[in-house]
Amino acid sequence: MHKLVFSFLMIVIWWLLHAMQLEEETALGTLHEGKRAVDRAAHAAAQQVDRLKLEAGTLSIDPMAAQAAARAYLAANLRLEPDLEPRAGEWLDAKPEIVDFAVINEQNVFPYTYRNAAYDYEVTLRRPGVVLIVHLACPRVFGVMDAIEWDLKGTAELVIA
Amino acid sequence: MKQLLVFILFATLFCWLMFSPVYKHVAVLRQALLQQEADYMLEIGASGRFGYIDGAMIAASRERLSQYGFQPEQLEYEVTTTNGLSGTDPAAPLERGSGLRLVIRYPYDGLMNIDRLIGVEPPLSTARLAAAGMKMSEYVP
Numbered sequence: 045m046h047k048l049v050f051s052f053l054m055i056v057i058w059w060l061l062h063a064m065q066l067e068e069e070t071a072l073g074t075l076h077e078g079k080r081a082v083d084r085a086a087h088a089a090a091q092q093v094d095r096l097k098l099e100a101g102t103l104s105i106d107p108m109a110a111q112a113a114a115r116a117y118l119a120a121n122l123r124l125e126p127d128l129e130p131r132a133g134e135w136l137d138a139k140p141e142i143v144d145f146a147v148i149n150e151q152n153v154f155p156y157t158y159r160n161a162a163y164d165y166e167v168t169l170r171r172p173g174v175v176l177i178v179h180l181a182c183p184r185v186f187g188v189m190d191a192i193e194w195d196l197k198g199t200a201e202l203v204i205a
Numbered sequence: 206m207k208q209l210l211v212f213i214l215f216a217t218l219f220c221w222l223m224f225s226p227v228y229k230h231v232a233v234l235r236q237a238l239l240q241q242e243a244d245y246m247l248e249i250g251a252s253g254r255f256g257y258i259d260g261a262m263i264a265a266s267r268e269r270l271s272q273y274g275f276q277p278e279q280l281e282y283e284v285t286t287t288n289g290l291s292g293t294d295p296a297a298p299l300e301r302g303s304g305l306r307l308v309i310r311y312p313y314d315g316l317m318n319i320d321r322l323i324g325v326e327p328p329l330s331t332a333r334l335a336a337a338g339m340k341m342s343e344y345v346p
Contacts, residue, residue, distance in 0.1 A: 047211060051218060058222040066226070069233050080244065080338065088341040091301060113341070117304065120339040203253065203301075203343050 063186040071182045071192050078180045081121035082198035089114035089174040090200035105172050107147045114176055137183045144177035165197045173201040232316050238273050239309050239336035242266055247340040251305045256298030256344025258284045258307060281310040299342040306339040
């Protein structure tokens, strides 16, 4: 009898371990996907040159266009609706939150060091650029692990051809 | 005799429990390889030198992925852009400001068929593993 109980116990423990491992794997995949999306969003935002200022010879980023581009690329790469709401049938089930969006423009002296103590982030830019921090919650399938949430940070400089 | 029987039962049970879901890691790994390839192609294709992903790049990508055991003829590539250009024509590269989008798909290849044993339906034969991404082109003419 006790052997039967033992084998049932082992079945439960093994399956829990497998569930946990699958969940960790998918969480890591989600983390990388999120980081890529944030990087591409920052990259797209940093390409939004202000044309009026460019005519005057100043390289500068248009903050409004940059924000729109960042949101559009974040949504496209995370497969969300344009307003960042989760799409039915897709993997992410919570809206990512843009917690910091900084456009560092020509008013600053370069190299400029951006510091954000709240999110423990520091980056040095040599040209005008964009810093983006997004809070992302990872969906869980089995609920074996505690909730996983990240603050994903990305930076991009204006690309000068 | 009874002891031996119990031992054999336990050994098979534990071996099955330990190793049965291992094949799922093949799917996880294939997905990761596809994603890595999609990232690489976007990095190159959307760079200031190209602004497109053409047939030669896709052929080279099939070659790279086949080294990891993918069947090159089963890989499907889909290149789209945000401004309506094809994105695959070297003569009409995508200019800076437009997005280049790439999806690579690969069939599950019957990987999950064994799940039928425990009553879980495998994905449809039309379902595909996919890796996608969109990056803004940096190409300036």
